[in-house]
Amino acid sequence: MKITIFPLRNFPLINPGDSLTEIIVEELRKIDLQNRDIIVIAHTILSKSENKVYDLNLITPSPFALQIGRMQGKDPRKIEVILRESSEIIRMNEKVLITATHHGFICANSGIDKSNTPGDTVISLPDDPDFSARQIRDEIKEKLHKNVAVIISDTFGRPLRVGTVNFAIGLAGINSLEDIRGKTDLFGYELRSTIIARVDEVAAAAGIVMGQADEGTPVIIVRGVDYSINDNSARELIREPENDVFR
Amino acid sequence: MKITIFPLRNFPLINPGDSLTEIIVEELRKIDLQNRDIIVIAHTILSKSENKVYDLNLITPSPFALQIGRMQGKDPRKIEVILRESSEIIRMNEKVLITATHHGFICANSGIDKSNTPGDTVISLPDDPDFSARQIRDEIKEKLHKNVAVIISDTFGRPLRVGTVNFAIGLAGINSLEDIRGKTDLFGYELRSTIIARVDEVAAAAGIVMGQADEGTPVIIVRGVDYSINDNSARELIREPENDVFR
Numbered sequence: 001m002k003i004t005i006f007p008l009r010n011f012p013l014i015n016p017g018d019s020l021t022e023i024i025v026e027e028l029r030k031i032d033l034q035n036r037d038i039i040v041i042a043h044t045i046l047s048k049s050e051n052k053v054y055d056l057n058l059i060t061p062s063p064f065a066l067q068i069g070r071m072q073g074k075d076p077r078k079i080e081v082i083l084r085e086s087s088e089i090i091r092m093n094e095k096v097l098i099t100a101t102h103h104g105f106i107c108a109n110s111g112i113d114k115s116n117t118p119g120d121t122v123i124s125l126p127d128d129p130d131f132s133a134r135q136i137r138d139e140i141k142e143k144l145h146k147n148v149a150v151i152i153s154d155t156f157g158r159p160l161r162v163g164t165v166n167f168a169i170g171l172a173g174i175n176s177l178e179d180i181r182g183k184t185d186l187f188g189y190e191l192r193s194t195i196i197a198r199v200d201e202v203a204a205a206a207g208i209v210m211g212q213a214d215e216g217t218p219v220i221i222v223r224g225v226d227y228s229i230n231d232n233s234a235r236e237l238i239r240e241p242e243n244d245v246f247r
Numbered sequence: 248m249k250i251t252i253f254p255l256r257n258f259p260l261i262n263p264g265d266s267l268t269e270i271i272v273e274e275l276r277k278i279d280l281q282n283r284d285i286i287v288i289a290h291t292i293l294s295k296s297e298n299k300v301y302d303l304n305l306i307t308p309s310p311f312a313l314q315i316g317r318m319q320g321k322d323p324r325k326i327e328v329i330l331r332e333s334s335e336i337i338r339m340n341e342k343v344l345i346t347a348t349h350h351g352f353i354c355a356n357s358g359i360d361k362s363n364t365p366g367d368t369v370i371s372l373p374d375d376p377d378f379s380a381r382q383i384r385d386e387i388k389e390k391l392h393k394n395v396a397v398i399i400s401d402t403f404g405r406p407l408r409v410g411t412v413n414f415a416i417g418l419a420g421i422n423s424l425e426d427i428r429g430k431t432d433l434f435g436y437e438l439r440s441t442i443i444a445r446v447d448e449v450a451a452a453a454g455i456v457m458g459q460a461d462e463g464t465p466v467i468i469v470r471g472v473d474y475s476i477n478d479n480s481a482r483e484l485i486r487e488p489e490n491d492v493f494r
Contacts, residue, residue, distance in 0.1 A: 001456050005250040091492040098492065106407045155443070159406040159493030160353045161414070162486050163424045163444025165451070177410045196402070197410025198455065204412070205452030208445065208472055209248050225455055239409050245338040245345065246406030246493050 003224040007209050007217035011045075014218075020049035020132075021139045024219060028144060031221070038149045038225055039136070040206035042218035043169060044113060046126040046152055054081045056120045068097065078112065078122055085110035085124045090247065101125055104238045105169055106247075108157050126152065129170020130233045137172040149174035149227065152234075153203040153210075159246055166207025168199040168234050175199070175228040176236040197237060198227060250471040254456050254464035261465075267296035267379075268386045271466060275391060278468070285396045285472055286383070287453035289465035290416055291360060293373040293399055301328045303367045315344065325359065325369055332357035332371045337494070348372055351485045352416055353494075355404050373399065376417020377480045384419040396421035396474065399481075400450040400457075406493055413454025415446040415481050422446070422475040423483040444484060445474060 008027045014020060024039070047053070061069065061076035065083055069076030071094055079097070086099035090106050099110045103125065111125040126132055129152040137150045152170030157163075168176070178196040206220035241247045255274045261267060271286070294300070308316065308323035312330055316323030318341055326344070333346035337353050346357045350372065358372040373379055376399040384397045399417030404410075415423070425443040453467035488494045 001254070003250075003252040003452070003456060005252070005452070007248070093492060096492060155441070158444075160486055160491060161444065161447065161484050163442050163447065163484065165444050165447050167408070194402070195410050196454075197405075197408065197412050200408070200410065200412050201451040201454045204448040205250075205252070205455060207443075207448050208452060209250060237408050237410065239407055244407060245340060245343060 001224060001226055003205070003222065005205055005209050005220060005222050008219040008221070009217070011217060011219050013216075014045040014048045016048055016051040016053055018049045020046055021136050024136055025139055025143050027219065028140065033140075033144055033146050033148070033221075034223060035147045036149070036223075036225075036227075037146070038151060038174065038202055038222040038227070039140070040151045040153050040203055040210070040220045040222060041133075041136070042210055043111075043126055043129060043152050043154045044123060045218045046129065046132055047113075047123045050126055050132075052124045052126060053121050054124065056081075056122065068092070072097065078109075078114070081122055081124065082110045082112050085112060103129070103169070104235060105154075106238075107154070111154055111169075125154065125169065130172065130235070131170075133170040133172035134231075147173070147229075149229070151199055151203050151206070153206060155207065166203045166210060168203045168237060171199055171234050172231065173229055174202075175230045176232045176234060178228065198225075199234070200237065202227075248471060248473055250452070250469065252452055252456050252467060252469050255466040255468070256464070258464060258466050260463075261292040261295045263295055263298040263300055265296045267293055268383050271383055272386055272390045274466065275387065280387075280391055280393050280395070280468075281470060282394045283396070283470075283472075283474075284393070285398060285421065285449055285453075285469040285474070286387070287398045287400050287450055287457070287467040287469060288380075288383070289457055290358075290373055290376060290399050290401045291370060292465045293376065293379055294360075294370045297373055297379075299371045299373060300368050301371065303328075303369065315339070319344065325356075325361070328369055328371065329357045329359050332359060350376070350416070351482060352401075353485075354401070358401055358416075372401065372416065377419065377482070378417075380417040380419035381478075394420070394476075396476070398446055398450050398453070400453060402454065413450045413457060415450045415484060418446055418481050419478065420476055421449075422477045423479045423481060425475065445472075446481070447484065449474075 056077040059077040061080040065080035066076045088100040091098040133150040150172045155164040178198045303324040306324040308327040312327035313323045335347040338345040380397040402411040425445045
């Protein structure tokens with residue numbers, strides 16, 4: 001297996017209300033797209049196209065948001081947005097605010113992002129990244145006649161390990177998990193507890209090229225991955241609280 | 248940036264006592280190795296070359312190991328090895344045993360692996376993956392006159408998310424973390440809290456090709472990554488307990 005990873009170059013800036021699906025299809029026309037390519041898309045451009053942008057000047061923080069803002073030395077209006085985008089506070093102290101989002105993802109600040117948005121605004125996660133991934137995948141199939149997989153990604157901080165890594169928050173046309181239990185290893189032993197988060201490995205690989213600062217490359221092609229096709233969801237990547245000894 | 252990822256094909260089986268460094272150098276002679284290539288190595292072959300193999304028939308489980316074995320329905324001799332390879336039990340219940348290893352890595356079963364070893368044996372993590380990575384890197388420089396980076400990897404389960412992902416446990420010639428604080432985003436905003444675990448993204452990318460069952464491809468070349476060279480350590484990827492709200 002040989003994998004190649006490359007960005008869609010000169011991808012246009014996305015503005016609120018733009019049809020991301022149309023723009024991606026048009027940009028993909030410029031490359032030699034192939035069946036089984038995986039298209040990894042930074043969630044920020046999806047959020048922008050969905051107008052998931054909060055103007056902080058229009059936000060009135062609640063007393064609770066003001067309290068957290070004082071404790072953490074942060075803009076209480078941003079805290080207010082984080083709380084609005086959350087369904088549960090998982091951990092909180094003077095430095096961090098880690099929440100579960102409405103989708104169930106557990107991330108710092110509900111995935112709210114200050115960077116790469118104009119003016120005094122923040123962007124939140126997309127409404128339904130799985131749905132959008134499927135929409136983009138279907139449109140590529142219809143317009144470009146290629147069967148691809150689509151992954152919507154976000155960078156996550158992690159318990160136990162330092163540094164952020166790009167992971168999947170939405171997907172279409174690729175298995176969320178690859179269950180190799182029952183396969184045998186080099187010596188014929190049965191592997192017993194290995195479920196691989198292949199889509200997270202693919203998102204992480206795309207993250208190397210995606211960059212996070214001023215690279216302007218939010219759409220990455222990952223070619224050559226041997227993956228199973230299944231219409232499941234990134235929600236399967238979320239560990240159920242009762243199975244999570246760290247929650 | 249275009250990245251390519253490919254395995255060293257037909258890599259020989261490693262036996263206890265083999266010089267992994269020599270074997271890797273010989274195998275790398277067969278490809279067109281380039282400066283700045285990153286060599287990602289599955290820790291299992293390093294462990295084997297270091298003879299980090301426990302014959303379970305020679306292990307007498309302690310009363311505590313017997314107790315955990317009964318609770319989890321697992322071989323108490325394997326539990327004994329897990330405990331010997333640990334410095335601290337982080338979480339434990341009827342299903343999981345998560346420990347800190349002597350290196351400080353927090354992983355299921357101290358990273359003890361049943362698979363891909365012959366007979367009634369298990370293998371543990373290598374003694375000092377950073378040291379071995381540096382040794383391999385230096386030997387490649389001396390023998391093949393190429394400046395490469397080396398990453399020793401293992402698959403980790405993760406809090407909050409389902410499925411394993413390949414991450415770095417040892418490294419040489421590449422920054423463990425890429426600190427992009429101070430860089431500006433597309434709109435000139437300063438990114439404030441983004442430290443990227445680039446080596447984990449690279450290890451995850453290699454994991455896609457490495458496989459875990461009977462692929463027999465424990466050495467992967469990742470080419471084209473734009474990384475900073477620095478002689479630091481995978482230990483910097485371990486979150487200090489006092490900074491970890493999930494520990």
